[in-house]
Amino acid sequence: MDELKLLNGVKIPSIGLGVFLSNEGEETRNAVKWALQAGYRHIDTAKAYHNETSVGQGVKASGIAREDVFITTKIWNEDVRHHRVREAFFGSLERLDVDYIDLCLIHWPVNGFPEAWSELENLYLEGKIRAIGVSNFHVHHFDELKNTLRILPMVNQIESNPLMNNQKLIDYCQNQSIVVEAYSPFGGTGSKLFENQTLRQIAKNHHKTVANVIIRWCLQRNLVVLPKSVHQKYIESNFQSFDFSLSKDEMEKINSLNTNTRSGADPDNFNF
Numbered sequence: 001m002d003e004l005k006l007l008n009g010v011k012i013p014s015i016g017l018g019v020f021l022s023n024e025g026e027e028t029r030n031a032v033k034w035a036l037q038a039g040y041r042h043i044d045t046a047k048a049y050h051n052e053t054s055v056g057q058g059v060k061a062s063g064i065a066r067e068d069v070f071i072t073t074k075i076w077n078e079d080v081r082h083h084r085v086r087e088a089f090f091g092s093l094e095r096l097d098v099d100y101i102d103l104c105l106i107h108w109p110v111n112g113f114p115e116a117w118s119e120l121e122n123l124y125l126e127g128k129i130r131a132i133g134v135s136n137f138h139v140h141h142f143d144e145l146k147n148t149l150r151i152l153p154m155v156n157q158i159e160s161n162p163l164m165n166n167q168k169l170i171d172y173c174q175n176q177s178i179v180v181e182a183y184s185p186f187g188g189t190g191s192k193l194f195e196n197q198t199l200r201q202i203a204k205n206h207h208k209t210v211a212n213v214i215i216r217w218c219l220q221r222n223l224v225v226l227p228k229s230v231h232q233k234y235i236e237s238n239f240q241s242f243d244f245s246l247s248k249d250e251m252e253k254i255n256s257l258n259t260n261t262r263s264g265a266d267p268d269n270f271n272f
């Protein structure tokens, strides 16, 4: 599997299993176990997903060593607003039942995020986290951090899929070597992208699924991609995205599907 290098040299596997809306308990435990057994080495969770305990159990059940798995979690908005980053971080560590986190992100740019970033920097400098980053940050949020930061965020996790490719923001981040992670790559739960005729034709050309084509399109744009599924069949087939490549023409066809339509919330206009 491919890996990308973060600004501090830490390597991040370029496909991570997403577990948003994956239920605590058997559903998440199995999804994580199946993913790791299929070759994934990266799981993307968050306090707000209420399934960190099951993620930790799934890692153990997989038989894959902890140090071979890249675990990401995120600091939730209320903890940012109320200056509880340290407590929130240790809560995640306890639920995941691990003694370090590979990547910890500020989930959304809510009031107090510069102070939250400073506390995340402290935890990183104390050696509790291998890498730190942000999520849902626009350029102006990076600008707000500029005056106080000691460490540039190593990652920005944002929505990116064929209907909302977010390419300008990706270019801004990649120009500074900030690794971009694509969330909701398929357009989230209930997405119509699986029926898109352009994507279906490209998938047919390669004897692959639409999901493989989208994942491949993300990989060829040097993104980390975070496909979510709770079904073993999808988890396994989604990982089969390293043995083919899209032509320049196919990449451009997918780029041209962009309508700037988000499946998730707008980081400049949300109410949670």
Ligand SMILES: NC(=O)c1ccc[n+]([C@@H]2O[C@H](COP(=O)([O-])OP(=O)(O)OC[C@H]3O[C@@H](n4cnc5c(N)ncnc54)[C@H](OP(=O)(O)O)[C@@H]3O)[C@@H](O)[C@H]2O)c1
Pocket (backbone or CB within 6 Å): 017, 018, 019, 020, 021, 044, 045, 107, 135, 136, 157, 158, 182, 183, 184, 185, 186, 187, 188, 189, 190, 194, 209, 211, 226, 227, 228, 229, 230, 231, 234, 235, 237, 238, 264
């Ligand atoms: N930082 C943030 O604010 C943020 C926001 C959103 C998401 N994320 C992260 O990004 C991850 C992915 O995003 P997402 O969960 O919104 O959605 P997504 O990965 O774009 O789409 C997930 C949906 O696609 C279905 N699916 C997966 N593989 C499929 C396949 N091969 N064929 C047909 N359907 C398939 C899943 O079904 P089943 O599950 O039923 O199999 C699920 O309904 C999240 O889980 C989370 O880790 C982060």
